[in-house]
Amino acid sequence: MVLFRAGCPLHNEFPPEANSIAPRRRVSMTAHAPTVAFAGIDCLDIDVQVQIAAGLPAFTIVGLPDKAVGESRERVRAAFNALGLALPPKRITVNLAPADLLKEGSHFDLPIALGLLAAMEVVPPDEIEGYVALGELGLDGRLAPVAGVLPAAIAARAAEKGLICPAAQGGEAAWAGGIEVLAPSSLLALINHFKGTQVLSVPEPRIAEDESSLPDLRDIKGQETAKRALEIAAAGAHNLLMIGPPGSGKSMLAARLPGLMPPLEPAEALEVSMIHSVAGQLAEGKLLRRRPFRDPHHSASVPSLIGGGLRAKPGEVSLAHHGVLFLDELPEFQRGALEALRQPLESGRAVIARVNAHVTYPARIQLVAAMNPCRCGHLGDPALACSKAPKCGQDYQTRISGPLFDRIDLHVEVPAVSPADLALPPPAEGSETVAARVAAARAIQAERYRGQPIRTNAEADGEILEAVAAPDAAGRRLLAEAAEQMRLSARGWHRVLRVARTLADLEGVEGVHRLHIAEALSYRRLMPGRNG
Numbered sequence: 001m002v003l004f005r006a007g008c009p010l011h012n013e014f015p016p017e018a019n020s021i022a023p024r025r026r027v028s029m030t031a032h033a034p035t036v037a038f039a040g041i042d043c044l045d046i047d048v049q050v051q052i053a054a055g056l057p058a059f060t061i062v063g064l065p066d067k068a069v070g071e072s073r074e075r076v077r078a079a080f081n082a083l084g085l086a087l088p089p090k091r092i093t094v095n096l097a098p099a100d101l102l103k104e105g106s107h108f109d110l111p112i113a114l115g116l117l118a119a120m121e122v123v124p125p126d127e128i129e130g131y132v133a134l135g136e137l138g139l140d141g142r143l144a145p146v147a148g149v150l151p152a153a154i155a156a157r158a159a160e161k162g163l164i165c166p167a168a169q170g171g172e173a174a175w176a177g178g179i180e181v182l183a184p185s186s187l188l189a190l191i192n193h194f195k196g197t198q199v200l201s202v203p204e205p206r207i208a209e210d211e212s213s214l215p216d217l218r219d220i221k222g223q224e225t226a227k228r229a230l231e232i233a234a235a236g237a238h239n240l241l242m243i244g245p246p247g248s249g250k251s252m253l254a255a256r257l258p259g260l261m262p263p264l265e266p267a268e269a270l271e272v273s274m275i276h277s278v279a280g281q282l283a284e285g286k287l288l289r290r291r292p293f294r295d296p297h298h299s300a301s302v303p304s305l306i307g308g309g310l311r312a313k314p315g316e317v318s319l320a321h322h323g324v325l326f327l328d329e330l331p332e333f334q335r336g337a338l339e340a341l342r343q344p345l346e347s348g349r350a351v352i353a354r355v356n357a358h359v360t361y362p363a364r365i366q367l368v369a370a371m372n373p374c375r376c377g378h379l380g381d382p383a384l385a386c387s388k389a390p391k392c393g394q395d396y397q398t399r400i401s402g403p404l405f406d407r408i409d410l411h412v413e414v415p416a417v418s419p420a421d422l423a424l425p426p427p428a429e430g431s432e433t434v435a436a437r438v439a440a441a442r443a444i445q446a447e448r449y450r451g452q453p454i455r456t457n458a459e460a461d462g463e464i465l466e467a468v469a470a471p472d473a474a475g476r477r478l479l480a481e482a483a484e485q486m487r488l489s490a491r492g493w494h495r496v497l498r499v500a501r502t503l504a505d506l507e508g509v510e511g512v513h514r515l516h517i518a519e520a521l522s523y524r525r526l527m528p529g530r531n532g
Contacts, residue, residue: 031118031125034132034161035111036152037103040312040359041274043148043155047097048108050115055091061112063096066104075106076113078139083188088120104311107146110135110164113187123194131182132156133164141187147280149173150273153181164190170203172277172285175270208286214259218430219252222421226253229412229523231434234260235441236502237456238495239345239367239407241330243397243525244414245378250370253414254326257368258293259431261324262439268322268455271362275321279314292323298332306340307352307361317344318361330369331399338404341367345407348459366458367408373397409458409495411525441505457501465494469501474514482521496520 030051036043059073073094080087094112096103111133118125134152136144143166153176156163162180165173170183183203184190192198217227226242230253233240242250264272269287276282276292296305296316307315317325327333344350348364373379374393376386386392445456448468454460460468471479483493499520500512507516 029119029125031115032129033111033115033118034129034159035108035134036132036148036155037101038105038148038151038278039357040314040361041151041271041278043151044101045155045159046101046103046108046111048111048115049095049097050112050119051093051095052088052116052119053091053093057089057091059087059092059094061094061096063094063099064102065096065108066102068106069096069103069108072106072109072112072137075109075137075139076116079109079113079137079141079187080116082139082141083191085122087116092116105146105148106136106144107134107148109137110143110187113137114164114190117191123191127194131162131164131180132159135164135166137187143167143184143186145169145280145285148278149285150175150270150277150282153179154274167203169285171206172273172282172287174203174205175273175287206284206286208283208288208290214431215252215256216259216431217256217434218426220249220256221424221427222417223249223253223414226250226412226414227434229410230257231260231438232499232502232506232523233257233366233368233410234434234438235506236409236445236498237366237458238409238499238502239458240369240410240412241405241408242368242370242412242414243373244370245416246372248414248416250414251328254295254324254328254368254370255293256431257324257326258291260435260438261291262435262442263289264291264322265455272322275314275318275361279319281319292320293326294320294324295326295328298327298329300333300337302334302337302340305337306344307350307359312352312354312359314361315350317341317363317365318350320365321362322364323366325365325367327367327369330371331396335399335401339401342404342407345404364459369408370414371397371400406489406491406495409499410523412523413525437506440508441502444505444508457498457505460498460501461494465497465501469497469512471497471500471512471517472514475500475512475517478514479517479521482517486521486524488524492524496524499523 030049033048035046035048037046061070061073077087094115114128114133117123118128132152134146136146138144145166145168149165149169149172153163153173157176157179162182163173164182167183167185170181173181181203182190182193182200184193184200189198189200193200229240232238234257242253244250269289272292273282273287276288294316303309303315305315306317307313344363345367350361350363352359374396379390379393449455452464479496500516503516503519504512
């Protein structure tokens, strides 16, 4: 029997000798094709079992598949037809084991197809079992990209297996290292590889290049206090809140923060890329090197910020892992969405509760927020303020809860820019100069926390914080007095110490002194309508 017709779209891609695959007659058997399901960025082993038995013709998929997996039946059937391969007129049963785990996503197409090919003895069954496979089949037999290839490759390496994935994601899978990666462009190419009539090339790891230049801090005139706070935030990965009237440059300052931050370390890049891979947002399978900068609209819901939905996808807080989450017009966000940020800010994890399981994504973020002092934005200007001032400012700012406000390390006023500032020449110090100081401070922190599960001062807590940020006697007295007058919480006390430690690192000094404590305290703000 000639398997691949001359009219097949893929017929001319390979030599004529590749187009004669004849399955042999055999009694019913069960073939196995390993794949994975995703729980956050963790992978769960799935055994795709395919049995072809005597009986009325049928094609059934069992094992708690969702709609996308159930529709694999039609995609696989169409792909086989495109290759000139007819399914046997028997009872075909596909079981996705374990059967009590919900299977979601189109990446089950390829392992189901491989299981069928193994059961029909088109490809060797024992070779299929040595690979973890995932990929979506097109109706013409081509393989389309799917989410989660990088975590799947790392799971395959842990299981001492190879990986089969679409060609577009071969470079992504190659970052796992130490495993055999097959990245065919089509099901036909994969069949020919196993038949020995074609050799698939070994994919090379690919990394995303910084094609677009980041905006420069030199573009901002005036706002020296806000620039200083931005530098401190970049150096220690501290949370930052900017409060000021419209047009004062809050969004411009936030947009220039990525240009001050160092690129991702290799371990960080792998972790961030795994999250983006699961979310299906890893462009062309290239590993990320630039720190994420996410700026969702203030209409964002809780699932879009924290994560969730039908398949428990990562939210903005996880997509910003090891980077910046910028929330402009902070009080305009839904109250529930803002309150949901409190747990990720404290723990560095986003936990999504589902009926049958809890899914956890990493979410070690740097929160940068901007807001107007009131709804009209001109609370401090009697000529422009509305008739409800100052009551409108108190009502507007108290939309941010005390616990969330307390989790922000730096609070800075961003006043309106005066015409005199706009007439000044561009500042002499740009992003490159500030980024060099930030990099030096980050290098000090990397050495200090070597061997610890933390990387920056913003993550230091407990005994570690007491050991590295203990101020001198004068600094401790100042902090105690200020804590009493400002009614700082224990969390506020610790955040002052973290900022002071970063200030000392920027100066390159070992100890935390009174001046560092004083400057750190200047960035703690009591919002109207609160006693502390």
